Amino acid sequence: xxxxxxxxxxxxxxxxxxxxxxxxxxxxxxxxxxxxxxxxxxxxxxxxxxxxxxxxxxxxxxxxxxxxxxxxxxxxxxxxxxxxxxxxxxxxxxxxxxxxxxxxxxxxxxx
Amino acid sequence: xxxxxxxxxxxxxxxxxxxxxxxxxxxxxxxxxxxxxxxxxxxxxxxxxxxxxxxxxxxxxxxxxxxxxxxxxxxxxxxxxxxxxxxxxxxxxxxxxxxxxxxxxxxxxxxxxx
Numbered sequence: 001x002x003x004x005x006x007x008x009x010x011x012x013x014x015x016x017x018x019x020x021x022x023x024x025x026x027x028x029x030x031x032x033x034x035x036x037x038x039x040x041x042x043x044x045x046x047x048x049x050x051x052x053x054x055x056x057x058x059x060x061x062x063x064x065x066x067x068x069x070x071x072x073x074x075x076x077x078x079x080x081x082x083x084x085x086x087x088x089x090x091x092x093x094x095x096x097x098x099x100x101x102x103x104x105x106x107x108x109x110x111x
Numbered sequence: 112x113x114x115x116x117x118x119x120x121x122x123x124x125x126x127x128x129x130x131x132x133x134x135x136x137x138x139x140x141x142x143x144x145x146x147x148x149x150x151x152x153x154x155x156x157x158x159x160x161x162x163x164x165x166x167x168x169x170x171x172x173x174x175x176x177x178x179x180x181x182x183x184x185x186x187x188x189x190x191x192x193x194x195x196x197x198x199x200x201x202x203x204x205x206x207x208x209x210x211x212x213x214x215x216x217x218x219x220x221x222x223x224x225x
Contacts, residue, residue, distance in 0.1 A: 032211070034213065041202075043117075043216040043217060043218055043219040044155070044204075044216050045216070046112055046213055046214070046215060046216075049213050088154075088155070090214075092211065096211075097142070097160070097208055097211050097214075098145070098157070098160055099206075099214055101154060102154075103154040
């Protein structure tokens with residue numbers, strides 16, 4: 001079992017819809033969770049961080065964390081074509097600084 | 112978010128030469144910096160973790176004598192690809208974090224070895 005799992009996609013949603021991206025992780029001791037966006041040919045950009053169970057909202061983005069289910073998700077409301085990118089889930093475990101990344105989910109927002 | 116600057120953004124070098132890539136945290140002190148490699152359409156692959164003032168910790172399968180990492184200050188880490196070969200051509204990306212907080216990425220360096 002991979003440490004951080006994501007569906008590779010592509011996930012296609014129409015413009016204006018809600019895009020839902022999911023991530024599961026294997027280490028119950030994980031404390032910090034991050035979502036990054038990566039456009040083709042560019043480096044990842046931090047979108048959201050979440051540390052406690054529940055929802056965290058920032059603009060059109062909502063991160064959801066459920067530690068009991070070892071599940072973290074990212075919702076993008078009112079999806080725009082500019083949101084088309086690969087979304088990487090990252091998890092930090094224990095007391096170390098190292099992040100473990102999922103393989104990413106490709107999102108396509110269609111006109 | 113915090114700013115991490117990576118330089119150069121693109122480099123072409125001849126086979127057998129060495130290339131140095133710099134990663135700077137511009138507005139915070141990075142206690143830890145990470146170096147990644149990414150091949151087209153593949154995920155990030157962590158190469159090594161470096162803490163200021165100590166030797167880098169390399170991931171399994173990464174040759175430490177080929178990929179030299181120096182983290183001499185809290186704002187600068189360098190990756191030197193020694194005796195580069197065409198198979199080393201890739202997208203190299205650094206990231207930096209302070210005391211286990213959020214990690215921010217540099218712009219990446221696209222290395223082409225000819």
